[in-house]
Amino acid sequence: MNQLPELFRTAPAVFAAGEDYQIMVPVNAQALFWVEVGEHKFYDHANGIMVSDTDMHRVCVPQNILDEAKSYTTVYRKIINRKPYFPETEEEVRTTFAFSPIRGFDETDTVRFYHIADTHGRPEKPIEAGKYFGENLDFLILNGDIIDHSGDTGNFEVIFRIAEALTGGKKPVICSRGNHDMRGFCAERIKDYTPAVNGKTYYTTRLGDLYFIILDCAEDKDDSSPEYGHTVACHAFREEQTAYLYDIAAHPETTTKAPGVVHTFVISHMPFTHIDNPPFDIEQDTYREWTRILTEEIQPELLIAGHMHRAEIWMPGGKNDAYGQDFPAVICAEPCRDGSYIGGAFTVTREDVSYLLTDDSRNVAELHKN
Ligand SMILES: [Fe+2]
Structure with a gap:
């Protein structure tokens, strides 16, 4: 890696957001x-x-x-x-x-990315897991709850520490917000410390021939929960995203069916396609609608999520399919009780997407192909 100038606390991170890179x-x-x-x-x-x-x-x-x-x-x-x-x-x-851009499938056979979430301020083992592809990593996804809370703007540095260790400022990073990022004095300023498009933490972006819809479920309990003390308005925020999904579906020629797009992925910290136990069983009408729009109109390859602190594949029709999705949900962020960490290693070709659940010792837990 470059010798960093003394001003920088970490290497720059090159976030893909909208049609830009946000450095x-x-x-x-x-x-x-x-x-x-x-x-x-x-x-x-x-x-x-x-x-x-x-x-x-x-x-x-x-x-x-x-x-x-x-x-x-x-x-x-x-x-x-x-x-x-x-x-x-x-x-x-x-x-x-x-900087290494992501090439389209006319120029490369394979694109590889690694998914990390739920590090909760402890990046060491997730960084080790993220080294699975070594130099062959093309880009990184950091999918929420990377920090443990937004109590201090210094907490956001851990996002940049992981990006530095795995990309060195030379490869793109996709970053989303998790529910723990919603908490603390500086949570309202997260758009100043992480990528956002027009100030919004939900957006789309494209890397090579891959299209991404980054959704933000925000908090995991109802806005009325005493835990939040009247400080959140997540229902209204989720309704914005319902309209946003309709808008994406209404313009396939510039989104999921734009020239060259081969695969579409939904990136969301929370796997909203299942219903959790109370008090986390919120927004069923909203999440049913999101799932319907995705299934019937957008047809993504996969939903890639964390939040559950598990490494599991939830297939359509399985016990966690609450609303009739037709795409698998890949839950691939598990900070394990023994201190190890499991993330997701994705290999994409023009024809298919395969994904491994891998740990910080590069052991492969599971292999799937779509
Ligand atoms: Fe979470």
């Missing part, structure tokens, strides 16, 4: 920040003002530009004195990172 990096001092890709410059600015009063920088780079360039250069100037007139900054510090 984000946690920092330890005030600085102006931008990214150069070829002749293009992408600034972290707020309506023309370069942002420095932050511990997390982000720039959005159109995916096609970075895919073509295959490298990017982070540039910063630390602040000396940001006075109203003639502010003073240090010299530029530049660091170049190679």
Whole structure:
């Protein structure tokens, strides 16, 4: 990995979100920040003002530009004195990172990605599990509850620690929100610390010939739960996503059936296709509708989820199929009682998707093919 400049608390993470890569990096001092890709410059600015009063920088780079360039250069100037007139900054510090875009199936036979969730602030074993493909990993999915709670903005760093260890800022990462991320003083600011599209933590994105719908079930109990003390409005947030799914289904030519798209995956921290025990048996009408839209109109290959602290495959018609899904739900994030960790290793070809449940010693627990 590159020698990191002293400002960076971790390597940058290159999140795929919408049609962009959101290049984000946690920092330890005030600085102006931008990214150069070829002749293009992408600034972290707020309506023309370069942002420095932050511990997390982000720039959005159109995916096609970075895919073509295959490298990017982070540039910063630390602040000396940001006075109203003639502010003073240090010299530029530049660091170049190679980047490996995801190739389409015209260029490659196989795309490999690893799925991690539910690390709850303890990244060591999940990182070991995530090394399953070694250098052949193409991209990473971090699917919620990576942190244990959002009580402090410093907690978000663990997301970047895992991305650093497994991608080094050189490969894409898809990141979603889990229910534990909803908790704590800084939860309302998570969109400033993780990828979001127009401020929303649900979105779509594409990598090579793979299309992703990232959904956010938010909390796991009803909004009225005393545990939340009136601080959540998740039902309204889920209704937004019902409309969003209808919108995706209404425009297949630009989403799941866009030219070149071969497989569609739904990424959600929670496997909403089953009904959990009370008080977690919420939103049945909403989740039935989501499942129906997906099954009848969008037809994804798989739902990939965590949250259950299990590593299981839930097939259509099985005991966990509450609403009649026609796609498997792959539950692949298990922090085990003995301290080990199981995640999901996915290998995608034009024809099929196979997935393994693998642990931090690279043992394979189960193999499935779709
Ligand atoms: Fe969870």
